Amino acid sequence: MNLVLLGPPGGGKGTQAKRLQDKYGLVQLSTGDMLRAAVASGSEVGKKAKAVMDAGQLVSDEIVIAIIDERLDQPDVAKGAIFDGFPRTVAQAEALDAMMTRKGKKLDFAIEIRVPDAYIVERITGRYTCGKCGAGYHEKFQQPKLAGKCDACGGTEFVRRPDDNAETVNKRLEAYHAQTAPLLPYYEAKGAFKVVDGTMDIADVTRELEKILDSVR
Numbered sequence: 001m002n003l004v005l006l007g008p009p010g011g012g013k014g015t016q017a018k019r020l021q022d023k024y025g026l027v028q029l030s031t032g033d034m035l036r037a038a039v040a041s042g043s044e045v046g047k048k049a050k051a052v053m054d055a056g057q058l059v060s061d062e063i064v065i066a067i068i069d070e071r072l073d074q075p076d077v078a079k080g081a082i083f084d085g086f087p088r089t090v091a092q093a094e095a096l097d098a099m100m101t102r103k104g105k106k107l108d109f110a111i112e113i114r115v116p117d118a119y120i121v122e123r124i125t126g127r128y129t130c131g132k133c134g135a136g137y138h139e140k141f142q143q144p145k146l147a148g149k150c151d152a153c154g155g156t157e158f159v160r161r162p163d164d165n166a167e168t169v170n171k172r173l174e175a176y177h178a179q180t181a182p183l184l185p186y187y188e189a190k191g192a193f194k195v196v197d198g199t200m201d202i203a204d205v206t207r208e209l210e211k212i213l214d215s216v217r
Contacts, residue, residue, distance in 0.1 A: 001026065001080040001213060002105060004087065004096075004187075006180055007113035009172045010124040011198050012205060016113060017082045019206050024213060025079040029071060031064060031086045038067045045070060065095045072103060080108075088179045090186050108216055110187035111209065112180075115198035117173050124169045131157035 001024065007013040017028040038046035039053070045066040052059050064086065071077065087093040100106055115123075126139035132155030137144060144151050150158075163169075187193035196208045 001108050001216065002083070002100065003080075003108055003213070004083045004093075004110040005113065006110060006183065007198060008115055008117070008120050008176050010120045010169070011113050011115040012202065013084060013113055015202060016205055016209055017084050020082060020209060020213065023210070026082050027077045027080070028082045028084055029068065029077075029086070030084045031068075034067050034071055035059060035064070038070070043070065061089075061092055061095060064092070065099060068096070069099055072099075072105070087183065090182050093183055093186055107192060109194055109212060110183070110192050111194045111196060111212060112184065113198040113205065114195050117170070119199055120173060121166055121169050124164050125166055127164055128158045128160045130155045131159045 003026075005013050005017055020026055021028050035049055035053070039050045040046070045063060049059050049063050049067065052063065068083075068086065072081065083096070087096050097107065122140065123138070126141070127136065128139070129136050130150035130153060133150060133153040135150055135152040136142070137158070148156055148158075150156070184193060194212050196205055196212070198205060200208070
C-alpha cells in the first residue's frame with residue numbers, strides 16, 4: 001500500500017506517519033531524509049544532489065524523482081510507502097504516478113490531514129521546550145505540572161524556536177496552500193483523495209486514517 005500524506009506544517013503529519021508505519025509496516029519517505037541519505041551514500045544521484053545543494057540551489061524535480069526511484073527499489077519498502085513532503089506540485093504528482101506505474105505499483109490514497117490555519121498558528125506559537133532536557137510543552141495544551149519546572153528533569157529554563165512566531169508560521173501556511181491547492185483536484189479526479197479532520201485528538205486522527213487504509217486491505 002502506498003499513500004501520500006498531505007497537511008500543513010505543524011498539522012501532525014509526522015506523528016501520524018510514524019503510527020501508520022508501526023502498524024502497517026509501511027516506510028515513511030521524507031524527501032529531506034532521502035536527500036541526506038543519498039548524499040551520504042555517495043551514489044550517482046546523491047553526488048548530483050550534493051553539488052546542487054552545495055551551490056545553495058534547490059534540488060530539481062528530476063533529481064528528487066531519481067532519489068525516490070532508487071529508494072523504492074530497496075527491500076524495506078516492499079510493503080509500501082508513506083510519501084511525506086512529496087509531491088508538492090502537479091508535475092511532481094504526475095512524475096510519481098508514472099514512476100509507480102513503471103514499477104508495477106500504484107498510489108492507493110492521497111490523504112489530507114486538514115487543520116484550520118488559526119489552529120496551526122495557535123499550536124505552533126504556543127510551543128516551548130525545556131532548555132536542559134528538551135522536553136516539549138505548550139502554553140495551552142501541555143503545561144508542566146508545576147509552573148516553571150520541567151516534569152522530566154526539574155529544569156527551570158525554557159526556550160522557544162525563533163521561527164515559532166505568527167508571522168513566520170503564516171508565511172509557511174501561505175506557501176503550503178499555494179503548493180498544495182492544485183494537488184487536491186488532481187487526486188480527487190483519480191478517486192484517491194481523502195480528508196481527515198486534524199483538529200481531533202491524536203488517537204482519533206489515527207483511527208480515521210486506519211479506517212481509510214483498512215478499506216483496501
